[in-house]
Amino acid sequence: MTKHGILGLLLFCLPSFASAQDEVFDLHVHLWQGEKSLREYTEQLQSTHQTVARHGAIHMAVKGEIAETRRKNDELIELSKRHPKLMPIPSVHPLDGQAAIDELKRLAGLGVKLIKLHPHTQGFAITDPKVRELCKLAGELGVAVLFDNFNIVPGDSQNLFNLAIGLPKTHFVFAHIGGLNFRFWNSLFMARTAKDFFFDNIHFDISATMVLVADSPLEQEFVWTLRNVGIDNVMLGSDYPQLTLKQTLDALEKLDLTAEEKQKIRWGNANRLFPDKR
Numbered sequence: 334m335t336k337h338g339i340l341g342l343l344l345f346c347l348p349s350f351a352s353a354q355d356e357v358f359d360l361h362v363h364l365w366q367g368e369k370s371l372r373e374y375t376e377q378l379q380s381t382h383q384t385v386a387r388h389g390a391i392h393m394a395v396k397g398e399i400a401e402t403r404r405k406n407d408e409l410i411e412l413s414k415r416h417p418k419l420m421p422i423p424s425v426h427p428l429d430g431q432a433a434i435d436e437l438k439r440l441a442g443l444g445v446k447l448i449k450l451h452p453h454t455q456g457f458a459i460t461d462p463k464v465r466e467l468c469k470l471a472g473e474l475g476v477a478v479l480f481d482n483f484n485i486v487p488g489d490s491q492n493l494f495n496l497a498i499g500l501p502k503t504h505f506v507f508a509h510i511g512g513l514n515f516r517f518w519n520s521l522f523m524a525r526t527a528k529d530f531f532f533d534n535i536h537f538d539i540s541a542t543m544v545l546v547a548d549s550p551l552e553q554e555f556v557w558t559l560r561n562v563g564i565d566n567v568m569l570g571s572d573y574p575q576l577t578l579k580q581t582l583d584a585l586e587k588l589d590l591t592a593e594e595k596q597k598i599r600w601g602n603a604n605r606l607f608p609d610k611r
């Protein structure tokens with residue numbers, strides 16, 4: 334082929350290639366005040382010239398406030414119907430016992446694929462039998478569990494690891510990949526070598542932590558960790574409103590990963606795990 338022919342072919346291929354590269358799934362977005370927060374999130378995207386193809390929308394349930402939990406959960410589900418980019422990530426409080434179980438079943442019936450639990454903010458112990466019971470049921474219902482994992486609570490990663498290996502049918506997403514204790518998760522590399530022990534049900538979002546470690550002395554070790562847990566299990570999130578999506582994408586660009594690895598983290602993995610079936 335002539336030089337011009339090759340150039341013509343490249344130019345022809347470029348636009349579609351570029352747009353596939355640009356697709357972003359921002360898994361970790363807190364919409365504390367429903368539609369108002371969604372508007373602010375969208376304004377943040379516009380003012381920083383970012384686009385998203387899909388994004389999560391998180392609520393966190395407060396113990397004992399069942400009616401309010403339901404109302405907030407419904408608010409997110411309702412928003413997702415009017416805003417197809419939005420994936421609802423509602424919540425229950427594990428210590429609400431039967432009410433939490435009933436709400437989880439109701440959410441699964443409404444098509445919810447991921448719920449959020451936060452041991453520190455919601456005030457429960459990961460080792461509480463009620464947490465295990467709830468997560469077991471989530472797996473049976475085809476609902477994954479997004480767990481905060483910034484290691485604010487002592488033993489956070491260790492307890493989450495034990496919870497997940499005991500419930501191989503439940504898919505977990507550990508948010509922030511352990512914070513600055515991310516090194517712990519390299520253990521998954523070894524867990525995979527033990528026969529019939531670990532069933533690849535652990536995934537991560539690297540929100541906040543990635544912004545912290547990009548351009549830091551820990552950056553290389555962080556990239557090494559992402560490869561040890563498996564790039565296919567790593568997803569991107571901004572943790573809005575604490576951080577913007579632009580801060581997150583800028584941090585991802587700084588990491589010494591291949592273009593293909595970045596694309597998986599930015600979009601491919603989350604979209605594979607949580608396909609939009611509408």
Ligand SMILES: [Zn+2]
Pocket residue numbers: 361363481508572
């Ligand atoms: Zn969060």
